Amino acid sequence: MPTILDVARKANVSAMTVSRVINGSGPVNEETRRRVEQAMKELDYYPNSNARSLVKKETRLLSLLITDITNPFYTTLARGAEDAAKRLGYRLIFCNSDEDPAKEKEYIEMLLSTQVDGVLFAPSGDDSLKNLRLLRKQGIPFVLIDREVPNLECDKVLGDSMLGAHKLMEHLIENGHRRIACITGPKHISTARDRLQGYLATLKLHDLEIDPSMIIETEYTLGSHQEVMQKLLELQTLPTAIFAANNFVALGAIKELRKHGWKVPEDISVVCFDDLDLLQDLDPFLTVAKQPSYDFGVFGVQMLVERILGTATSNFRTIVLPPEIIIRRSSRNINAALE
Amino acid sequence: MPTILDVARKANVSAMTVSRVINGSGPVNEETRRRVEQAMKELDYYPNSNARSLVKKETRLLSLLITDITNPFYTTLARGAEDAAKRLGYRLIFCNSDEDPAKEKEYIEMLLSTQVDGVLFAPSGDDSLKNLRLLRKQGIPFVLIDREVPNLECDKVLGDSMLGAHKLMEHLIENGHRRIACITGPKHISTARDRLQGYLATLKLHDLEIDPSMIIETEYTLGSHQEVMQKLLELQTLPTAIFAANNFVALGAIKELRKHGWKVPEDISVVCFDDLDLLQDLDPFLTVAKQPSYDFGVFGVQMLVERILGTATSNFRTIVLPPEIIIRRSSRNINAALE
DNA sequence: GTGAAAGCGCTAACAA
């Protein structure tokens, strides 16, 4: 591949002049500029960004670290991040931690070597603290998205898990449900804690009994939630509704319910956090707390770039993007006659 | 951030020795190695891969260029590519062309500057040829995935669109369908052409009439396919089944059918290419030709890396991964009584 | 087993 020197020779100028043409970083005679541009085109020259990064000490590379690339919440977020990064002149490296802090650490080390300018970070859980400290120690700016980590001051773009859970619960209670099970995510993930918190708080608010056997913890990932549902279905008194902590958990629950011959919503109502856009097209079915996932990505990248450029206030900021409750067929009024 | 020289000073050796420790690229005394490793740890040293790339003329970076990051076919493919890349010691940059050759070109130019070692390339269409030629001119190895481009010899990992379409059509015909509509993708995408071809060939095979008004072209993306369906629903004689060229097209079709009060499969059957894993959990519904998307990514990266390392045969290779037909509820026997 | 010198492709800083 041709270098800046090849271009310089061909245009009969110095490398410095070519550099100025490429970057618009100094005065260049119109006629000279034309010659240089001509030479670049003829040689199919593309500047080597490694070399540039080495001297400029910036790569214009950001990283988006998410925990599950198959979850539509994160892919839509990724779209938002990508669009914003492009608009601001940054490239984006995607990393997928698979909800695993060890894999997350490997990626962080890779990113440190890559010299990314900043990281948009969806932590796999509270254990991510070590990894985040590593970034901070090296002076790499980061913005937390979707989940937060205790004992860490930093920029954040979060949803409102408490509020969303509360609204979903209010909806169920309004519709006559009194025995509501909660299938929550891992305790080491902040959104799981907050959603459980919202569940509990709303029950208390209505003086409803809190039955620990109705609260079951599972993974956030798609896959078999068999044992979890087994536990639930073995209860003496069965719930009339399920509040699931995210979209994949809800899918897993419904799948298991089906296996056991339960119909949603006839036999049991189901509501959850996060929408599934695809599904909504096929059959508007699940009642959900939909989060503006695309905006998570956009705001995240904007905050990150402001932090990198130093145009942000020195204080850390938190942006909260509230969910929207969408009521569909999966939740029904328990007193209404079945159609 | 500390450099190799900082480590060298701390360990009382030269930079060269540190380099040898990092890369295992030469003999180092056990005791010296320990001192160097100690120093690296104490300084939180991570080698600058830009500097390394500059001299080694390899970045160990691959790019995965796909056309739609929200399509589960591609996200699963991405997982496969990511896992394989990691295993082989490569980093992966995701790019999303959005089915747009212009955006695709911008990304290619960016990748040229980034000095990626190779590109896993799902072309936006036949117009990608220019972009691919650019890569070839610069000597960057690439592997085409999912779609091919006419007049270009290169490594490829493809599905078998003809076969999948044929099998889906056979399934419909076996179940008594005679008037089958085809909602196909853009003509400039190879898979759309092949699927249409499979549709036509199977009709001919069974001496069934080919009615051009039953063949409608639309986009591969999720979104409203209103006008397309409008055309279909205005036909004199209506089809009893629809063959949709991909998952998103099928979703769009079903959505529109619903709007017009048509039920699937009671009023009309629908089959399509590519599965939707999420959906399958909620309600095993769509009859599909499922492609092994994860393997597309794995094989693609493997081929690419072999090409980069020069361990591949000099001849270009094509891997074909056939689809699997999964029959579900969206297609029914037209003569069977409704339940 | 270890180090010194040179250079990868580019740009900052200064000089002309």
Place this chain on the structure above:
DNA sequence: TTGTTAGCGCTTTCAC
């Protein structure tokens, strides 16, 4: 408006 020099952090080459 243009060019020269030096150096970013690393590895290759060759010498010891």
